[in-house]
Amino acid sequence: MLIVDCLQYCNWSEAxxxxxxxxxxxxxxxxxxYHESFRETAANIASxxxxxxxxxxxxxxxxxxxDVRRAETQGRTAIFFGAQNPSCIEDDIGxxxxxxxxxxxxxxxxxxxxxxxxxxxxxxxxSGLTRMGREVVREMNRVGLAIDMSHSSERSILEAIExxxxxxxxxxxxPRSWHASPRxxxxxxxxxLARSGGMLGFSLYPHHLRDGSNCTLKDFCxxxxxxxxxxxxxxxxxxxxxxxxxxxxxxxxxxxxxxxRTEASGGGFPLQPAWFASNRDHRNIAEGLKTTGFxxxxxxxxxxxxxxxxxxxxxxGSEAVRQ
Amino acid sequence: MLIVDCLQYCNWSEAxxxxxxxxxxxxxxxxxxYHESFRETAANIASxxxxxxxxxxxxxxxxxxxDVRRAETQGRTAIFFGAQNPSCIEDDIGxxxxxxxxxxxxxxxxxxxxxxxxxxxxxxxxSGLTRMGREVVREMNRVGLAIDMSHSSERSILEAIExxxxxxxxxxxxPRSWHASPRxxxxxxxxxLARSGGMLGFSLYPHHLRDGSNCTLKDFCxxxxxxxxxxxxxxxxxxxxxxxxxxxxxxxxxxxxxxxRTEASGGGFPLQPAWFASNRDHRNIAEGLKTTGFxxxxxxxxxxxxxxxxxxxxxxGSEAVRQ
Numbered sequence: 001m002l003i004v005d006c007l008q009y010c011n012w013s014e015a016x017x018x019x020x021x022x023x024x025x026x027x028x029x030x031x032x033x034y035h036e037s038f039r040e041t042a043a044n045i046a047s048x049x050x051x052x053x054x055x056x057x058x059x060x061x062x063x064x065x066x067d068v069r070r071a072e073t074q075g076r077t078a079i080f081f082g083a084q085n086p087s088c089i090e091d092d093i094g095x096x097x098x099x100x101x102x103x104x105x106x107x108x109x110x111x112x113x114x115x116x117x118x119x120x121x122x123x124x125x126x127s128g129l130t131r132m133g134r135e136v137v138r139e140m141n142r143v144g145l146a147i148d149m150s151h152s153s154e155r156s157i158l159e160a161i162e163x164x165x166x167x168x169x170x171x172x173x174x175p176r177s178w179h180a181s182p183r184x185x186x187x188x189x190x191x192x193l194a195r196s197g198g199m200l201g202f203s204l205y206p207h208h209l210r211d212g213s214n215c216t217l218k219d220f221c222x223x224x225x226x227x228x229x230x231x232x233x234x235x236x237x238x239x240x241x242x243x244x245x246x247x248x249x250x251x252x253x254x255x256x257x258x259x260x261r262t263e264a265s266g267g268g269f270p271l272q273p274a275w276f277a278s279n280r281d282h283r284n285i286a287e288g289l290k291t292t293g294f295x296x297x298x299x300x301x302x303x304x305x306x307x308x309x310x311x312x313x314x315x316x317g318s319e320a321v322r323q
Numbered sequence: 324m325l326i327v328d329c330l331q332y333c334n335w336s337e338a339x340x341x342x343x344x345x346x347x348x349x350x351x352x353x354x355x356x357y358h359e360s361f362r363e364t365a366a367n368i369a370s371x372x373x374x375x376x377x378x379x380x381x382x383x384x385x386x387x388x389x390d391v392r393r394a395e396t397q398g399r400t401a402i403f404f405g406a407q408n409p410s411c412i413e414d415d416i417g418x419x420x421x422x423x424x425x426x427x428x429x430x431x432x433x434x435x436x437x438x439x440x441x442x443x444x445x446x447x448x449x450s451g452l453t454r455m456g457r458e459v460v461r462e463m464n465r466v467g468l469a470i471d472m473s474h475s476s477e478r479s480i481l482e483a484i485e486x487x488x489x490x491x492x493x494x495x496x497x498p499r500s501w502h503a504s505p506r507x508x509x510x511x512x513x514x515x516l517a518r519s520g521g522m523l524g525f526s527l528y529p530h531h532l533r534d535g536s537n538c539t540l541k542d543f544c545x546x547x548x549x550x551x552x553x554x555x556x557x558x559x560x561x562x563x564x565x566x567x568x569x570x571x572x573x574x575x576x577x578x579x580x581x582x583x584r585t586e587a588s589g590g591g592f593p594l595q596p597a598w599f600a601s602n603r604d605h606r607n608i609a610e611g612l613k614t615t616g617f618x619x620x621x622x623x624x625x626x627x628x629x630x631x632x633x634x635x636x637x638x639x640g641s642e643a644v645r646q
Contacts, residue, residue: 035414037413037414087414090360090413090581091358091360091410091580091581091582092581092582093581093582093583093584094581094584113439113453113454113455114437114439114450114453114454114455114456115439116436116437116438116439116582119450122454123450123453123454125450125451126450127437127442127446127448127449127450128448130436130437130446131436131437131445131446131582131583132436132437132582132583133437135582135583135584135585139584257414258413258414258415258416258417259414259415259416259439259454259455259458260416260454260455260458261416261417261458261462262458
């Protein structure tokens with residue numbers, strides 16, 4: 001079975017890449033930008049190039065849906081690059097095509113704060129897409145850089161869905177009706193996302209889970225079943241938000257970046273649920289879905305088939321670019 | 324008479340510095356950042372260093388109110404650095420103290436668009452200060468970097484006034500009641516600005532003037548008289564927005580920066596009114612104010628005295644920084 005995990009930010013190592021192989025993970029979206037500038041993002045890409053050179057038997061750089069199929073055939077994991085913050089394009093719309101050429105395939109229009117493009121889920125006010133945000137959506141549509149609104153707030157997400165000519169993604173979040181985190185999404189958003197052909201990736205980050213680290217696999221899979229009723233089976237996938245082997249300093253960087261002089265609060269990384277602690281555990285979810293009553297074909301879609309379809313549709317340039 | 328012009332963005336040259344001397348201009352706030360990154364702003368500062376080295380008999384780098392008095396005594400013009408956009412601090416609050424140390428004395432929290440800090444006057448929605456915006460206001464207060472809200476929108480300005488522990492400035496704008504440009508300011512904003520001890524610099528950019536390039540000196544001075552009734556004489560100064568000798572490509576850069584792929588629209592630089600075409604013409608305004616009925620002491624305040632007082636209060640660090 002093809003497994004696609006559409007969001008991870010691990011402390012990348014050969015050990016983790018071996019876990020991916022043991023766990024049968026076919027493709028992963030790996031975050032290459034939290035708060036980084038263009039220059040810093042380029043450095044992260046260079047680091048990935050060295051990993052691809054060192055571990056070619058385990059991983060390679062994924063650029064299109066075909067690379068997911070190739071990974072499956074070759075027994076390797078395709079790594080797709082994504083940005084959780086548009087800081088990597090700075091204030092320059094021209095960097096979108098540049099980063100796409102360097103292999104970027106997803107970009108969030110905002111992380112937790114207001115960006116130049118859209119509002120993040122931890123701001124008190126949400127003004128939707130900005131002037132530059134609307135221009136950037138058009139340009140991302142043009143070059144084939146998928147829009148991710150995982151950390152954005154309600155109105156900004158709805159406007160991105162509305163304004164984008166292509167389906168968008170919320171790569172890692174859960175329904176707010178299940179667990180009322182500011183990072184989880186309202187039914188209005190989830191329905192609009194499904195109507196527009198977009199994708200939701202279910203998160204396994206404990207702050208997004210009911211009962212946090214103690215969330216049960218059964219409850220998680222029951223939530224997926226209810227979300228399938230709401231959105232339709234064709235719009236669901238996984239985006240685990242797994243931060244395997246990361247030290248707590250990393251979560252402080254994720255929260256505080258460089259925007260505040262205040263000490264980071266909120267503690268370190270929470271403990272993962274026992275049934276999803278590493279890249280060896282994705283098959284537990286497939287089993288849980290089976291127990292919950294999903295058919296094999298449905299499970300295959302949720303575990304990776306739906307993301308593969310989204311990748312096939314999202315990463316090529318629009319006709320204007322191809323010509 | 325001491326003349327302070329608190330906003331210019333000229334195509335700097337020896338000829339313009341000589342005009343300043345002929346026109347008796349004691350101090351100017353010169354824009355060193357429109358859309359520039361930190362690195363690019365540093366390059367602009369280096370260009371100014373070369374100008375200070377080449378023309379020490381005409382200009383020098385102003386850092387405090389005392390430098391305005393020194394300029395008056397020595398017959399030179401003090402150049403104060405300002406940023407029209409927080410792009411120079413990128414996403415890094417630590418760059419505020421760094422830029423202050425390099426001589427930056429004013430920074431706008433937004434230019435025309437949404438920034439990471441506040442909303443610009445050409446956005447359709449105004450969400451006020453962002454999370455980072457509130458942190459940045461506190462840090463600017465701490466180090467003595469004056470907040471300028473000339474290009475920001477209503478709510479963002481009111482929140483900056485409210486949130487700032489120090490008086491803020493609108494260095495270049497006019498009352499909207501006189502000329503309904505999106506860049507001009509409402510009476511509510513002007514009254515709140517005056518109540519908080521802030522400063523308004525009257526703009527001479529034709530798009531901010533009633534009748535544009537044909538605005539009369541008499542009408543301009545009558546507007547100043549009405550604004551004095553509204554705000555009190557102690558809160559008024561000049562911020563001409565003079566772009567002497569700039570080619571039209573520069574106004575396209577000011578408008579479009581790097582945030583859009585659309586061609587710049589709105590034409591080139593408009594023609595200045597005949598009575599304010601260059602740095603030799605500031606005394607025409609003093610004469611116009613006299614004709615309008617202002618007393619000499621009032622004229623001295625508007626032409627530079629009020630800005631000097633604001634500079635004296637604004638550019639030193641807070642006690643916490645001094646200790």
